[in-house]
Amino acid sequence: MQDLVQLAPPLSNGQVAPESGPLVDTLDRIHDNLRISVTDRCNIRCFYCMPEQGGEFTPVSKILTFGEIMRFLSVAISLGIRKVRLTGGEPLLRPALPDLITQISETPGLTDVALTTNAVLLARMAKPLYAAGLRRLNIHLDTLDRERFRQITRRDDLARVLTGIEAALDAGFRSIKLNAVAIRGVTEADVVPLARFARDRNIEIRYIEFMPLDAQHLWSRERVLLADEMIETLSAEFGPLKAVPDPDPRAPATEYDYADGRGRVGFIASVSRPFCLNCNRLRLTADGKLRYCLFAREETDLRALLASEASETELERAIRSTVWKKWAGHQINSPSFAAPNRPMYSIGG
Numbered sequence: 040m041q042d043l044v045q046l047a048p049p050l051s052n053g054q055v056a057p058e059s060g061p062l063v064d065t066l067d068r069i070h071d072n073l074r075i076s077v078t079d080r081c082n083i084r085c086f087y088c089m090p091e092q093g094g095e096f097t098p099v100s101k102i103l104t105f106g107e108i109m110r111f112l113s114v115a116i117s118l119g120i121r122k123v124r125l126t127g128g129e130p131l132l133r134p135a136l137p138d139l140i141t142q143i144s145e146t147p148g149l150t151d152v153a154l155t156t157n158a159v160l161l162a163r164m165a166k167p168l169y170a171a172g173l174r175r176l177n178i179h180l181d182t183l184d185r186e187r188f189r190q191i192t193r194r195d196d197l198a199r200v201l202t203g204i205e206a207a208l209d210a211g212f213r214s215i216k217l218n219a220v221a222i223r224g225v226t227e228a229d230v231v232p233l234a235r236f237a238r239d240r241n242i243e244i245r246y247i248e249f250m251p252l253d254a255q256h257l258w259s260r261e262r263v264l265l266a267d268e269m270i271e272t273l274s275a276e277f278g279p280l281k282a283v284p285d286p287d288p289r290a291p292a293t294e295y296d297y298a299d300g301r302g303r304v305g306f307i308a309s310v311s312r313p314f315c316l317n318c319n320r321l322r323l324t325a326d327g328k329l330r331y332c333l334f335a336r337e338e339t340d341l342r343a344l345l346a347s348e349a350s351e352t353e354l355e356r357a358i359r360s361t362v363w364k365k366w367a368g369h370q371i372n373s374p375s376f377a378a379p380n381r382p383m384y385s386i387g388g
């Protein structure tokens with residue numbers, strides 16, 4: 040894995056974006072993976088993402104309509120986007136979401152459609168999502184301890200999340216991954232129980248290093264539970280983990296098999312093992328801003344273009360020039376790091 044402790048700022052130095060070919064940036068990274076946030080609202084309040092009270096939410100009138108999302112997507116697919124992940128806030132709060140998923144699942148050119156959810160509403164939504172054509176779910180779950188769940192999310196919804204996971208398995212979802220944010224001083228005691236929970240259900244779990252994306256700026260390096268530490272903990276419990284050769288070096292998680300072959304575990308080590316030089320991801324926020332990076336400090340407002348009669352060429356140019364401006368990667372490890380101008384819930388995972 041590249042060692043990228045210090046990463047340089049934007050690189051385009053005045054060159055103009057190519058007018059044809061794949062969606063590349065100045066490092067020749069090809070972008071084919073799109074995250075679409077369908078709402079910035081959420082029904083829980085994770086302290087490393089949202090303030091307990093308040094929070095700035097986009098007026099509903101400024102949230103992209105399904106028609107605008109599909110218009111953007113058809114141009115993006117023509118530029119090479121092949122994978123789509125729906126995110127939030129909490130996407131299951133978006134009314135009629137299965138209708139959008141049906142439209143996306145039936146859109147030619149896509150090879151993968153997935154959704155990230157906190158599963159609080161999944162018990163009710165699993166069947167309609169599956170019927171709409173969705174087959175891949177990432178479920179956000181940091182702990183199996185009711186009190187710690189309440190401490191982290193400021194909601195007493197663990198039971199609903201667990202029921203939601205069972206409902207997804209019953210509905211037929213076979214590609215389910217758990218995403219657990221790992222925070223020193225909070226979730227160390229959850230690493231092994233979550234791994235056991237996932238193994239028992241033949242689900243892959245990915246531990247995500249705590250990133251500076253929270254609305255209250257509580258992040259510090261000392262609070263990052265590192266991938267290497269969790270690998271040590273799991274190896275002590277289940278035997279030495281075996282690294283899996285990277286099927287796709289652009290995928291954010293590094294994966295390991297358990298010694299007994301029962302399941303796989305992944306680590307998204309954005310802080311200790313940045314993977315930006317292989318990044319193929321773009322993000323469309325719920326209010327129509329295109330971002331070339333989770334931590335970007337600039338974005339392109341596409342909502343006006345999408346709401347107007349702008350031509351496909353104009354949209355294409357806007358997408359290409361956004362990607363062309365992409366920096367080498369986040370700067371979490373550099374003294375000049377500055378948190379993005381939006382908290383996580385208004386960017387989307």
Ligand code: SF4
Pocket residue numbers: 314315316318319320331332333334367368369
């Ligand atoms: S931090 Fe930005 S550049 Fe790096 S992998 Fe994530 S989205 Fe890509």
